[in-house]
Amino acid sequence: MPNSFGKNFTITTWGESHGAGVGVVIDGCPPLLPITAEEIQAELDRRRPGQSDIVTPRKEEDRVEILSGVFEGRTTGTPISLLVRNADHRSSAYSEMKDKFRPSHADFTYHSKFGHRDHQGGGRSSARETVGRVAAGAIAKKFLALATQGPANATTGGAAAAAAGGLEIRAYITRIHDIAAPADALVNFPSLAEVEATAVRCPHGETAARMIERIKAARSEGDSVGGVIQCRVRGVPAGLGEPVFDRLEADLGKAMLSLPATKGFEIGSGFAETLLKGSEHNDLFEVRHGRTRTVTNRSGGVQGGISNGEEIFFNVAFKPTATILQLQKTVDVHGQETELMGKGRHDPCVVPRAVPIVEAMTALVLVDHWMRQHAQCGTFKF
Numbered sequence: 219m220p221n222s223f224g225k226n227f228t229i230t231t232w233g234e235s236h237g238a239g240v241g242v243v244i245d246g247c248p249p250l251l252p253i254t255a256e257e258i259q260a261e262l263d264r265r266r267p268g269q270s271d272i273v274t275p276r277k278e279e280d281r282v283e284i285l286s287g288v289f290e291g292r293t294t295g296t297p298i299s300l301l302v303r304n305a306d307h308r309s310s311a312y313s314e315m316k317d318k319f320r321p322s323h324a325d326f327t328y329h330s331k332f333g334h335r336d337h338q339g340g341g342r343s344s345a346r347e348t349v350g351r352v353a354a355g356a357i358a359k360k361f362l363a364l365a366t367q368g369p370a371n372a373t374t375g376g377a378a379a380a381a382a383g384g385l386e387i388r389a390y391i392t393r394i395h396d397i398a399a400p401a402d403a404l405v406n407f408p409s410l411a412e413v414e415a416t417a418v419r420c421p422h423g424e425t426a427a428r429m430i431e432r433i434k435a436a437r438s439e440g441d442s443v444g445g446v447i448q449c450r451v452r453g454v455p456a457g458l459g460e461p462v463f464d465r466l467e468a469d470l471g472k473a474m475l476s477l478p479a480t481k482g483f484e485i486g487s488g489f490a491e492t493l494l495k496g497s498e499h500n501d502l503f504e505v506r507h508g509r510t511r512t513v514t515n516r517s518g519g520v521q522g523g524i525s526n527g528e529e530i531f532f533n534v535a536f537k538p539t540a541t542i543l544q545l546q547k548t549v550d551v552h553g554q555e556t557e558l559m560g561k562g563r564h565d566p567c568v569v570p571r572a573v574p575i576v577e578a579m580t581a582l583v584l585v586d587h588w589m590r591q592h593a594q595c596g597t598f599k600f
């Protein structure tokens with residue numbers, strides 16, 4: 219199922235950049251979950267184009283329509299279908315790209331695989347596809363927050379879950395190009411307000427200002443830059459994940475690398491752990507407030523493919539936007555070498571808008587594993 223994701227809480231996204239609209243069908247969502255269009259809209263507003271002067275100026279309101287699966291403000295347990303209509307597409311900017319492949323975009327590979335593609339606005343390879351993921355992620359986030367709060371649902375660990383009012387997912391930018399937020403400025407779990415305080419979604423104000431200038435400078439040169447998003451999840455109960463193929467970090471890695479423009483994923487101490495010895499790297503166990511906890515968290519909250527109740531954290535690397543407004547060497551569909559001048563309205567840096575998308579994919583992975591855990595291990599008590 220190439221356009222579907224998840225085993226229990228399954229999403230299927232559909233739609234192209236310049237088609238009639240984009241959307242998602244969610245199957246397997248538990249019934250009776252209270253959800254409103256406004257809650258879904260709040261997440262879509264964080265993703266939508268035209269939200270600031272450092273993202274694409276394409277003007278899309280991205281108003282969500284709930285077509286099915288929600289009745290009187292609660293999910294019914296039947297498929298939820300969500301639609302966002304496309305409004306502001308200017309396909310003429312893409313006429314040259316019908317025959318010429320954009321360097322480092324999906325044009326050549328789609329042509330090689332399918333032999334026929336909707337080239338307008340990048341068609342299905344456009345990040346407009348992620349509208350459906352963010353809409354579904356809003357429902358997954360709501361489910362996780364409610365399912366993990368309160369004593370009735372307290373399982374093992376998720377140290378802060380009950381106290382903090384349920385599981386919480388927070389993504390933010392730690393690096394744009396070579397400008398990085400100082401590590402000691404990001405020790406505490408940032409609030410949503412701190413992340414949303416600037417258009418670049420880096421919760422360290424001074425660094426955020428420099429990042430914004432770097433993005434603007436790249437845009438004025440018709441160029442682009444990439445960056446790194448860090449995502450943290452607190453209040454995760456121990457026990458989510460699987461021991462072998464569907465390890466939690468494997469599913470998170472797949473979710474992140476399924477996003478357009480991603481090129482790297484690392485969880486916990488990641489690649490830096492290769493510089494340490496076991497004696498330096500191990501997360502020692504201790505008992506804290508009556509619970510088994512780890513003193514450090516280099517594992518990033520996952521051991522043996524299963525959450526251990528500590529904070530989950532990982533980094534995702536995004537490349538510089540492929541479409542740049544400069545003349546570049548390329549090849550056309552007839553196999554002739556040629557040149558292409560990038561046109562259209564593009565993100566000079568995709569990373570700020572990717573923040574809510576990373577959160578959405580994280581929620582989708584966790585809700586799926588939460589349901590698996592309860593189906594297998596929570597059904598019978600012998």
Ligand SMILES: Cc1cc2nc3c(=O)[nH]c(=O)nc-3n(C[C@H](O)[C@H](O)[C@H](O)COP(=O)(O)O)c2cc1C
Nearest residue numbers: 323324343345478479480540541564565568571572
């Ligand atoms: C939020 C977001 C916005 C993006 N905007 C653009 C864009 O304006 N122009 C562009 O060429 N690519 C953009 N991309 C990336 C392309 O969709 C992506 O590079 C393309 O599908 C090829 O896939 P790949 O880079 O993963 O190989 C964006 C990606 C994200 C996550």
